[in-house]
Structures are given as structure tokens and as C-alpha cells.
């Protein structure tokens with residue numbers, strides 16, 4: 593898809609989903625509200641482990657999933673978690689998003705999340721994407737499980753950078769990111785550097801595939 597997505601448009605669409613999650617109206621009927629739902633299942637590619645399947649329909653340009661993980665800014669010590677890590681994405685501004693749900697990467701996310709509370713009880717991120725099985729708090733936080741397109745196939749989703757510029761505190765618990773190095777306060781929140789998986793064509797009842805070598809920027 594040649595056209596660049598607008599970062600604010602992507603963030604707005606996810607915030608709309610968070611609003612429904614907050615009202616309790618989405619988990620029971622994700623497919624009715626969004627037109628699709630995502631599941632982690634054995635991939636159709638032999639020996640590729642699990643992948644993400646979309647049931648229902650999503651039209652071209654829809655941000656269908658978020659790539660979760662710890663955000664390392666340039667200068668943060670990312671060497672150790674980077675070793676043999678196939679879940680690491682680099683944005684054009686140099687920030688890394690580590691979506692590896694196990695090993696050292698998992699420990700780092702949990703550890704950063706545990707220090708990242710406001711007033712001692714408001715969660716500022718969703719940690720449930722680290723779960724191997726079952727529902728995640730945000731059903732779209734499983735972009736890290738999407739496989740690279742097969743040799744003879746085209747991607748149907750594209751990594752697209754965007755930022756959550758300002759998010760109501762009560763919705764932060766649906767965002768599957770934590771900064772490695774920042775300490776936020778209620779008065780001082782950083783824009784959250786994220787990556788969406790955006791449909792590059794109409795997608796219907798199929799496994800999602802990206803191209804691991806290409807990340808689009810947004811306006």
C-alpha cells in the first residue's frame with residue numbers, strides 16, 4: 593500500500609477499541625464490534641510455530657493489531673535482550689520494540705511494568721500479551737505472533753509506525769508497551785512509540801502475514 597497512514601488516525605482507531613474494552617462491550621463480541629477477531633493458532637506454514645488468524649473481515653487500511661513489547665530508546669542497554677531475538681523491531685527513529693514473550697525480554701517487560709504505576713494502583717500498560725494462551729486484555733495486542741509471508745506469498749498486513757500522543761489514564765491499561773528507561777508521572781506522560789499491523793488489502797478469514805524486512809513510517 594503506497595499511501596502513508598496518518599499516525600493520529602491509527603491511534604484514534606485503537607483508542608476507539610479501548611473505549612469499548614473499558615465499557616466491557618468488546619470481549620464478549622469483538623467480531624460484531626470490529627467485524628473481525630484475532631486468534632493465535634498453529635501456522636499454515638510448516639514448522640513456523642504459531643501464527644495469527646483473522647476471522648471475519650477487515651478492509652484495506654484497517655489497523656488490525658498492535659505489535660507489543662518493551663520500548664528501548666537509542667542509548668538504552670538493549671544488547672543482551674537483542675541476542676538471538678527474532679521478535680525485535682526497529683523504528684525509523686531508532687527506537688526498538690522487543691515483542692519476545694519469553695526469556696530475558698519477558699522479565700524486562702514485567703520488571704519495567706511493575707515500577708510503572710501512577711498513585712500506586714493505576715496500571716499504565718497491558719502485560720497480558722505475555723500470556724502463552726487465552727485472552728489478552730486487549731485482543732489486538734498479538735502482532736508479535738504474526739509470521740513472515742511464505743516464499744510464494746504476499747503480505748496482507750504491514751508494520752506501520754505510529755504514536756499514542758495522549759491517552760486517558762484509564763485507557764493506558766490496554767496499551768501493551770512500557771518504556772525501558774522512563775519513569776512517568778501523572779503530570780508527565782510520554783508519547784508512546786508503537787507499531788500497528790495495517791491491512792494492505794481486504795482480509796477475510798485467513799492467516800495474517802507481514803514482511804519482516806519492511807516497516808512503513810506514518811505521517
Ligand SMILES: C[S@@+](CC[C@H](N)C(=O)[O-])C[C@H]1O[C@@H](n2cnc3c(N)ncnc32)[C@H](O)[C@@H]1O
Nearest residue numbers: 637640641642678679736737738739740741742
Ligand atoms: C516473531 S516470531 C513469530 C511467531 C512464531 N511463529 C511463534 O510461534 O512464536 C518469528 C519466528 O516465527 C517463525 N517464522 C515466522 N515466519 C516464518 C516463515 N515464513 N517460515 C518459517 N518460520 C517462520 C520463525 O521461527 C521466526 O523466528
